[in-house]
Amino acid sequence: MHQNTLRIKEIHDGLDFYYSSKQHAQKMVEFLQCTVPCRYKASQRLISQDIHSNTYNYKSTFSVEIVPICKDSVVCLSPKLAQSLGNMNQICVCIRVTSAIHLIDPNTLQVADIDGRTFWSHPFNSLCHPKQLEEFIVMECSIVRDVKCNAGAGMISKKHTLGEVWVQKTSEVNTDKQYFCRTHLGHLLNPGDLVLGFDLANCNLNDEHVNKMNSERVPDVVLIKKSYDRTKRQRRRNWKLKELARDRENMDTDDESAENEENFILFLVKVKYLNYFLSYTQYQDFLEDLEEDEAIRKNVNIYRDSTIPVESDTDDEGAPRISLTEMLEDLHISQDATGEEGASMMT
DSSP states (O other): OOTTOSEEEEETTEEEEEESOHHHHHHHHHHHHHHSOEEEEEEEEEEEEETTTTEEEEEEEEEEEEOSOOTTOEEEOOHHHHHHTTSOOSEEEEEEESSSEEEEOTTTOBEEEEOHHHHHHSOOOBSSOGGGOEEEEEEEEEEOOSOOOOTTOOOBOSSOBOEEEEEEEGGGTTSOOOEEEEESBTTTOOTTOEEEEEEOTTSOOOOHHHHTSOGGGSOSEEEEEEOOOHHHHHHHOOEEOOOOOOBOSOTTOOHHHHHHHOTTOOEEEEEETOOOSOOHHHHHHHHHHHHHOHHHHTTSOOEEOTTSOOOOSSOTTOOOOOOGGGOBOOOOTTBOTTSSBOOOOOO
């Protein structure tokens, strides 16, 4: 999708994609609509005109807004939306974002998909930021065999196992304070494991739906994912990704300065809530998400890193890894099949 892009520029709340053809810009908008839940507005502005030849040059802008919900976000649905999804609990975890938002109820394993139209009709926000994830140690874990669902309940996830766990913050190991919660990670957790989650009991939640809920229905802790040794995972990661050329300079400049700089750019796609320039920690989180979820990486080109030796698909901790069959060979044009310098190519 980036081959016709003339420029990619980071702005304070998203990315700008510049094109020389309106068809290319529209194709980008259509791609985003098929990939993530979003909505867009189209506008145009007169750039120049020639009254003698009766010609006009317009700059067309497509402003695309992506839903501000990410994988591993904890959300609180409105009562009306939760009821329409099969009487789900209002507190849910986002397990994936594709063309719809995929939610799971950690208390019942009930799952639901929310498309863009439904989200904009009943909007909700993330209760916690990923930086608020805290590390817990599992003290006890038991599997719930008999799952009781509400009347009119929807689909139940077969990929997860409901568990009841007692956890303790690793920062509070010298205390007796423990937290009890239900989790959809019952198939992954054992006593002594480390797990990441949100501490809702000691968090200041400023959300209109949570404020109206009965406090007894708000869990103390919501567990998100099992924690593995990041250093070991990085050392054994034998694959890599490729990046697009990017422009981060002059982030405070407006569209007019961009026109003066490149006056041939007449078509712009502004994407809100799309972050291309990730911090180191965010990028590592993304790589781990690719390893842990096959559905996320199915449309991502993953290349074999020849500098890392091949090992088994799982390490000693059982951390998920990407198999060699899912990797592409990173070919270099400067070398032929024998590894020697290839002949110069005609252009």
